[in-house]
Amino acid sequence: MIEAVVFDAGETLTSDDRYWAAWADWLDVPRHTLSALVGAVVAQGRDNADAVRLLKPGIDLAAEYAAREEAGRGETLDESDLYPDVRPALASLRAAGFRVLVAGNQTVRAGELLRGLNLPVDALATSGDWGVAKPTPEFFERVVRLAATAPDRIVYVGDHPANDIAPAAAAGLRTAHLRRGPWGHLWADSPETAAADWHIDGLDDLLPLVSGDRTLMHHAARRPTNHR
Structure with missing residues (x-):
C-alpha cells in the first residue's frame, strides 16, 4: 500500500528552460546551440554538463557557477x-x-x-x-x-x-x-x-x-x- x-x-x-538559457547567456552562446548540445550528450548517455564542456573546453564549472552567483546571475526559480x-x-x-x-x-x-x-x-x-x-x-x-x-x-x-x-x-x-x-x-x-x-x-x-x-x-x- x-x-x-x-x-x-x-x-x-x-522546467529546465530557464536553467539552460541562463547558462547560454552567461557563456555568450546561442540558447538553441546549448539546448541542442544538452539533448545530444544526454542521448549518448553522457552527463548533461558535457554540453557546456563542448562549447568551452577546459571550463571549470564550479568556478563558473560561483562567478555567476557573485555577479548576481546565479540560479533562479519562481x-x-x-x-x-x-x-x-x-x-x-x-x-x-x-x-x-x-x-x-x-x-x-x-x-x-x-x-x-x-x-x-x-x-x-x-x-x-x-x-x-x-x-x-x-x-x-x-x-x-x-x-x-x-x-x-x-x-x-x-x-x-x-x-x-x-x-x-x-x-x-x-x-x-x-x-x-x-x-x-x-x-x-x-x-x-x-x-x-x-x-x-x-x-x-x-x-x-x-x-x-x-x-x-x-x-x-x-x-x-x-x-x-
Whole structure:
C-alpha cells in the first residue's frame, strides 16, 4: 500500500528552460546551440554538463557557477518555472493522506529556491543537501529515510529512466514514469521505462493510480482466507 509519493524536481516539477538559457547567456552562446548540445550528450548517455564542456573546453564549472552567483546571475526559480499541474496534484495527494516529498539532483541553492516556493509538500531535499546524487543507491537510501516508511510503500515519480526509474526500482521503491520534458519523451519506450509500475502523461494522473493501489491492498488485506 502506497503511503508516500516522492517527486524528482527537474522536468518533473520544474522546467529546465530557464536553467539552460541562463547558462547560454552567461557563456555568450546561442540558447538553441546549448539546448541542442544538452539533448545530444544526454542521448549518448553522457552527463548533461558535457554540453557546456563542448562549447568551452577546459571550463571549470564550479568556478563558473560561483562567478555567476557573485555577479548576481546565479540560479533562479519562481512560480513561472513550475509546470501548471504541480500545485494542484501535490495538494490533492496530501489531502488524500499521502506523505508528499521532493528529492532530486539539484544544488543546495536550488533546494533553497524550491523551498521558497512553499510547495504543498511534507519535506524537500536535494543531492546537494545530502552529498549523494542519483542514480547511486545511497541517494535512494536517503529517500527511504526521508519518507519514513518501507520502500515498497513509496512511489518515486520522475522522467529519467536511468536516474529515476531504474535505481528507484532497484532500491525496492514503486515507480511512476512521467512522459514530460526531453528525457521523458526520448526514453518513453526504453526497457527501464517499460518496467515502471505506472506511466503517466501528467501529475494529475497519479492520484487515481496510487489511490487505486491503496484500495486494492486494503481489500486484499480484508479478504477472508479459505481453509481447506
